[in-house]
Amino acid sequence: MEEQGVEFDLDKKVNKYFLGRTVRKDLTKSMKQGFNVPVYVLEYLLGMYCATDDKDTIELGIERVKSILSDNYVRPDEAEKIKSKIRELGQYSVIDKITVKLNEKKDIYEAEFSNLGLNGVPISPHYVKEYDKLLQGGIWCILKMDYYFDEEAKNMSPFSISNLKPIQMPNMDIEEIFEGRKGLSKKEWIDLLIRSTGMEPTQLEENVKWHILLRLVPLVENNYNMCELGPRGTGKSHIYKELSPNSILVSGGQSTVANLFYNMSTRKVGLVGMWDTVAFDEVAGIRFKDKDGIQIMKDYMASGSFARGKEEKNASASMVFVGNINQSVDTLIKTSHLFAPFPEEMSSDSAFFDRIHFYLPGWEIPKMRPELLTDKYGFISDYISEFFREMRKRTFTDTLDKYFKLGNNLNQRDVIAVKKTVSGLIKLIYPNGEFNKEDIEEILKYALVGRRRVKEQLKKIGGMEFYDVNFSYIDRETMQEEYVSVPEQGGGKLIPEGLGKPGHIYTVGHSNNGMIGVYKIENQVVSGCGKFEKSGVGSDREAKESLDTAFRYFTANSKGVSASISIKTKDYLMHISDLQGIGLTAELAVAQFIGLCSASLERAVQESLIVLGNMNYGGTLMKVAEFANCIQVCVDAGAKKVLIPAGSITDFQTVPAELLIKIQPIFYSDPIDAVFKALGVN
Template identity: 80%
Template sequence: MSEEAAVLDLDKKLNQYFAGRVVRKDLTKLIKEGANVPVYVLEYLLGMYCATDDEESIREGIERVKKILADNFVRPDEAEKIKSKIRELGQYSIIDKVTVKLNPKLDVYEAEFSNLGLKGVPIPSNFVKEYDKLLVGGIWSMVKIDYFYDEEVRNINPFSVSNLKPIQLPNMDINEIFEGRKHFTKDEWIDVLIRSVGMEPTQLEERVKWHLLLRLVPLVENNYNMCELGPRGTGKSHVYKEISPNSILVSGGQTTVANLFYNMSTRKIGLVGLWDCVAFDEVAGIKFKDKDGIQIMKDYMASGSFARGKEEKNASASMVFVGNINQSVDVLLKTSHLFAPFPDEMANDTAFFDRMHYYLPGWEIPKMRPEFFTDKYGFIVDYVAEFFREMRKRSFSDAIDRYFKLGNNLNQRDTIAVRKTVSGLVKLIYPNGEYVKEDIEEILKYALEGRRRVKEQLKKIGGMEFYDIMFSYIDKETLLEEYVSVPEQGGGKLIPEGIGKPGHVYVVGQSDSGMIGVYKLENQVVSGTGKFEKSGVGSHRGAKESLDTAFRYFAANCKSISNSISTKTKDYLMHISDLQGIGLTGELAVAELIGLCSGALDKPVLESTVVIGNMTVGGTISKVEELANVLQVCVDAGAKKVLIPALSAVDFQTVPSDLLVKVQPIFYADPIDAVFKALGVN
């Protein structure tokens, strides 16, 4: 079947199984540009009058919707004109957002109109019973208002509601979704969801579709913390602003504890208690006026509760952080970490970032262009929003357990994060719970990747505490363990491919902070009197001593390597670069000895090679601590070969198999053996 035919077939299916619940998305764009009404109101009207695939009926429907909006939609600046119209005609229909409260003194329900500006308007109780959302947050409705002024009876509102019809879904039958889902394949259903948020799936790569689905997870999963950083213009905040009446976008980032969590003076809960999802636009600007703001936020992100005053409050709102990355991802990965755009008070707070369940790679989503917006059928936005809201009451976090076990590198926080992501994606793609092992495996891999991206950055910020990043899952049937990696770790390598210059050598070692870093040693040999000059070392004692050890060993043993090396008629200049900016290491002696010999012999080190291990001035080689972590850093940096002390061979059983296949180990027994092997001399 051609792509065109498949699209038409999907449109037919939607109109067949979800009649009146779908709308052609280009119609929304047509009218939205001229009317300042929420998308969900507009699409409800379009769903009533244009939910068909007959062109003639659609044209008539559009005219009708335009007329309804022109005649009945209340613009705030025309409120007085509409009130006058109601008075003069005695009765008039309007479209506005209606909220209802009970007035216990008079024992009547009273309506408040958002744009019309009327309050205390009596409304019959049968509407309130039928549409209980009127009492919680209000509903956009088509309302018939009567006007009757009785001179005899004072203090009675002359306005009253005689009829009310919601133009948002007042309630929904979730079984309709469960039943309808059975008629669609997985790929068709994903396309339907993506069209429902206004995008055209046939123009998007498979991976981008998954990213767009993940943006919806905070709307279906309670207390889900997600972060998306990427270039401008990729639609990061669109979903949270336009698509759901249940989420709020905090623009500008400035907020208070009272606004977000709990106001002590009014005793009212903040945004996290009123909305399903609170999204922060532009993370770089997040600022709390209160000192304890970030602490309370961390508490809430970890447990879904926070303490204010004497009591503890619970809420279920998800937290989403979106922002822009101004540099390329390669540059950020080399010089800093992917959480760098966050404000300074958060940027080095590992406890805050550890609470993120997923890091969505915004740089993989293309900038929005006209062809990415769909003109095919999708669910009415309000219908989707109600479906999402209903799914928050369910959980699929145990979906993994039937088929898989998580690997031992995942701690409790990692496990919670992965389970939440899996649960959210299952709710979206398999809401009726009908899935097979392969379906869960696909979701699980994607969930592990996003949490590992968080962990990779924590490793860069917090060092050894976060070194267990080898995320994996185990198939319960076959007991095979699969490892999941992060795509961007492969790009922008610190160690470039190709042969380097003579005297240049890469080394990986542990810094004072406990983090494992990548360093470049550049040696130059010039005419002189046998001096050894170092730059880039600063006041690091360990690095200085290690480099001096190398030069002393070199001076004493260079003739064993080659008679052509002279230490009396040459000066040796050395510069060290800390490629990740984490502080120098004292494990440089073997690498520097190789660098000195490489420079003196004018012979480059083998391509993409890293040296690990250290030695004493007498040439005794020391064993490498934490070999698996050190090798992981070598692989992440782009090494293809690693020179390893023979002593460390016994520790290879601690190294995961997927790491071993990525790098070629070259064992050396003593310093001179290391030099020969590094320079490729047999």
């Protein structure tokens, strides 16, 4: 979106509308390597002295910042040296983080120094009135410190503050953002936000820009639950660690309910009450020492509250889960689900994942390379984080209702998730509330895809309960319904199209842990003396027994299929593949019997066919358990035709119509009938 067809230099416009609020991000990167101060402190100083595009002025500004930091920044290991300097010189300037408390017994305000280690230092009330953040967690400041020891007032600190100047944003005028936003086009504003995170938007695909913005939503939206899994080195945790002083990155994963939610002994709320966003790095390592930890987390993610003891507490912190996917996405889609990297106690719990509002596809974001890092102007970290915090007080959750209705496949949790994502992205892109219907539609489509990605995985984990994944929205004006799809779904089916080899057959069955899996059986017939050799079975006794049942039935009944089958002059080699890695099934006898006949006759089974059902030694067919879920697994695997025992006809009423239209059911009355139907013999 160009501004009236004229290309403006964005850096000049940014410095025009946000003078002193922006910094050249490459300066931050080079300075950060030399001084171990928070990024937001460094950028505030750079914003003061280097907010220009004049090269000479920038160089002078950098020298000034270096000088200020080297002379005045208090390193914790040099605290005693600095205190001595203040005493010996009588007055000295320092840079430190100051927190102020009211001492009601003395009726004075007292400051505590983070690195200098001083506390109880009196501070003038006018500083507290002017910079109220001193009372709310503290701010970094440049201070002139005086020293005077009075024998008469031994209980008073000899240190005092004669001058204080914040080097963080002491307060935030949100109107400044609203006004400045009017001067930039949508594209320019998005580019400015992305540069503020340190990345260069001109090097990014359009969908990647949206993903970077989505990473910011937990910082502007209360109680927003987001998950991002992807390859290493894509900057998943950078924003929560470096960009905002209002978010915390929990590394290592080990945590306690007391630390995260509420400490019963100290009666203090944990991290969710102290931070705007709590991000968990490396989800695979998340562990709670308390048995009820995950349950409390689930309650909090659903309602923003949690019960401990007799009390119920509320908090507004958003939850972010970031982690690595070590396999390709195609492999995960085929063999498992996209939540697989989570620890086992979470990955088997569909209710936990149902509370995630958006699944950000980290595999679509490129790995960090030098050209992806910006050398242009972006907001000072402290300024943008205060903008984010201010926007948490506002909401746009009902905005989409003005233009659109959500389709009937979205349940209440889906609706909440989509509305929260829409609200968060509006706060970021249109903070002044100036947008049109097309703007909201663009955001809505993106929000629906992120929630549908969650639902697609829930369908794999939880079965029919989460079947409704055909997300759509309806235009209130035209009543036209539009559907959204998830890019990675639908590709790479387990059952390929086209005719397979003779002796190859697919089946669906229940594994030992109750999950429904897809299995491929490959049979080969060679010259021999009637031996049956199995591979891929390992030590699974029940699977072996089911395969042996099929071979015994085959030796006794092969002539009922074809007189040309000669068992005593052949050996039968079989290999089974557990395509989803969930463990073998004992429901293999019918499929293996068909596979043996197919290999013996050198005739392939029908295209895209899968077998349901099992039998005992005598060939009696057994009922298919969880019939509707089995049909769903068949469809997800790519089957077009499903061979079904006739006894399951009554179970068809449990299968949704939209699932049934995707398959051609073929019924068989006994194992030999199953062979003829599978081979397409009338």
